[in-house]
Amino acid sequence: GESVGLHLPTLSVQEGDNSIINCAYSNSASDYFIWYKQESGKGPQFIIDIRSNMDKRQGQRVTVLLNKTVKHLSLQIAATQPGDSAVYFCAETISGGYNKLIFGAGTRLAVHP
Amino acid sequence: DAGITQSPRYKITETGRQVTLMCHQTWSHSYMFWYRQDLGHGLRLIYYSAAADITDKGEVPDGYVVSRSKTENFPLTLESATRSQTSVYFCASIPGQGTGELFFGEGSRLTVL
Numbered sequence: 001g002e003s004v005g006l007h008l009p010t011l012s013v014q015e016g017d018n019s020i021i022n023c024a025y026s027n028s029a030s031d032y033f034i035w036y037k038q039e040s041g042k043g044p045q046f047i048i049d050i051r052s053n054m055d056k057r058q059g060q061r062v063t064v065l066l067n068k069t070v071k072h073l074s075l076q077i078a079a080t081q082p083g084d085s086a087v088y089f090c091a092e093t094i095s096g097g098y099n100k101l102i103f104g105a106g107t108r109l110a111v112h113p
Numbered sequence: 114d115a116g117i118t119q120s121p122r123y124k125i126t127e128t129g130r131q132v133t134l135m136c137h138q139t140w141s142h143s144y145m146f147w148y149r150q151d152l153g154h155g156l157r158l159i160y161y162s163a164a165a166d167i168t169d170k171g172e173v174p175d176g177y178v179v180s181r182s183k184t185e186n187f188p189l190t191l192e193s194a195t196r197s198q199t200s201v202y203f204c205a206s207i208p209g210q211g212t213g214e215l216f217f218g219e220g221s222r223l224t225v226l
Binding site for chain 2: 099100103
């Protein structure tokens with residue numbers, strides 16, 4: 001399939017545990033951040049986004065935390081399931097700059113039973 | 114519910130040949146994008162289009178040509194393929210400037226020998 005990233009950093013977790021995937025972003029002017037999930041052989045899929053006027057945003061089983069002071073973003077997945085196994089990318093941009101999204105290299109999440 | 118489809122899914126070609134990757138979306142989204150995905154680089158924007166007949170360069174446009182005569186189609190052409198263009202190519206779309214929720218196709222894996 002169209003999977004890329006055989007040599008990505010990998011986070012291994014047990015099924016049912018919480019996962020935390022981290023991302024350091026590069027541009028202090030970025031004010032909009034997005035997490036994508038990419039399963040093997042598929043295109044990336046939007047998970048959650050956050051704007052810089054927020055520190056935290058929650059979705060279904062996922063929470064994104066933003067620390068602008070240290071330019072750090074994290075994605076927390078609660079009660080990790082085998083279906084969460086994928087590569088996760090963070091992306092940053094300045095609002096409205098969807099043609100200027102900067103994607104991170106990604107982190108592979110491996111969920112073990 | 115076809116969404117966004119890419120063709121071909123796999124292509125092997127030789128250096129110097131012309132190759133066209135097709136992208137078709139059924140949502141009438143205004144914006145369409147072409148990305149390439151390589152190990153260690155994440156997703157990098159090649160070209161994007163804000164509407165029919167409006168296209169612009171992204172981060173890595175050299176060696177590529179795009180057109181958008183119809184809203185639903187956004188083909189990417191490699192006029193004279195090089196080995197460095199071996200990659201996985203993703204087409205994506207968004208309806209407008211609301212969110213960064215890009216909808217990606219399944220990808221086209223291109224190998225240039």
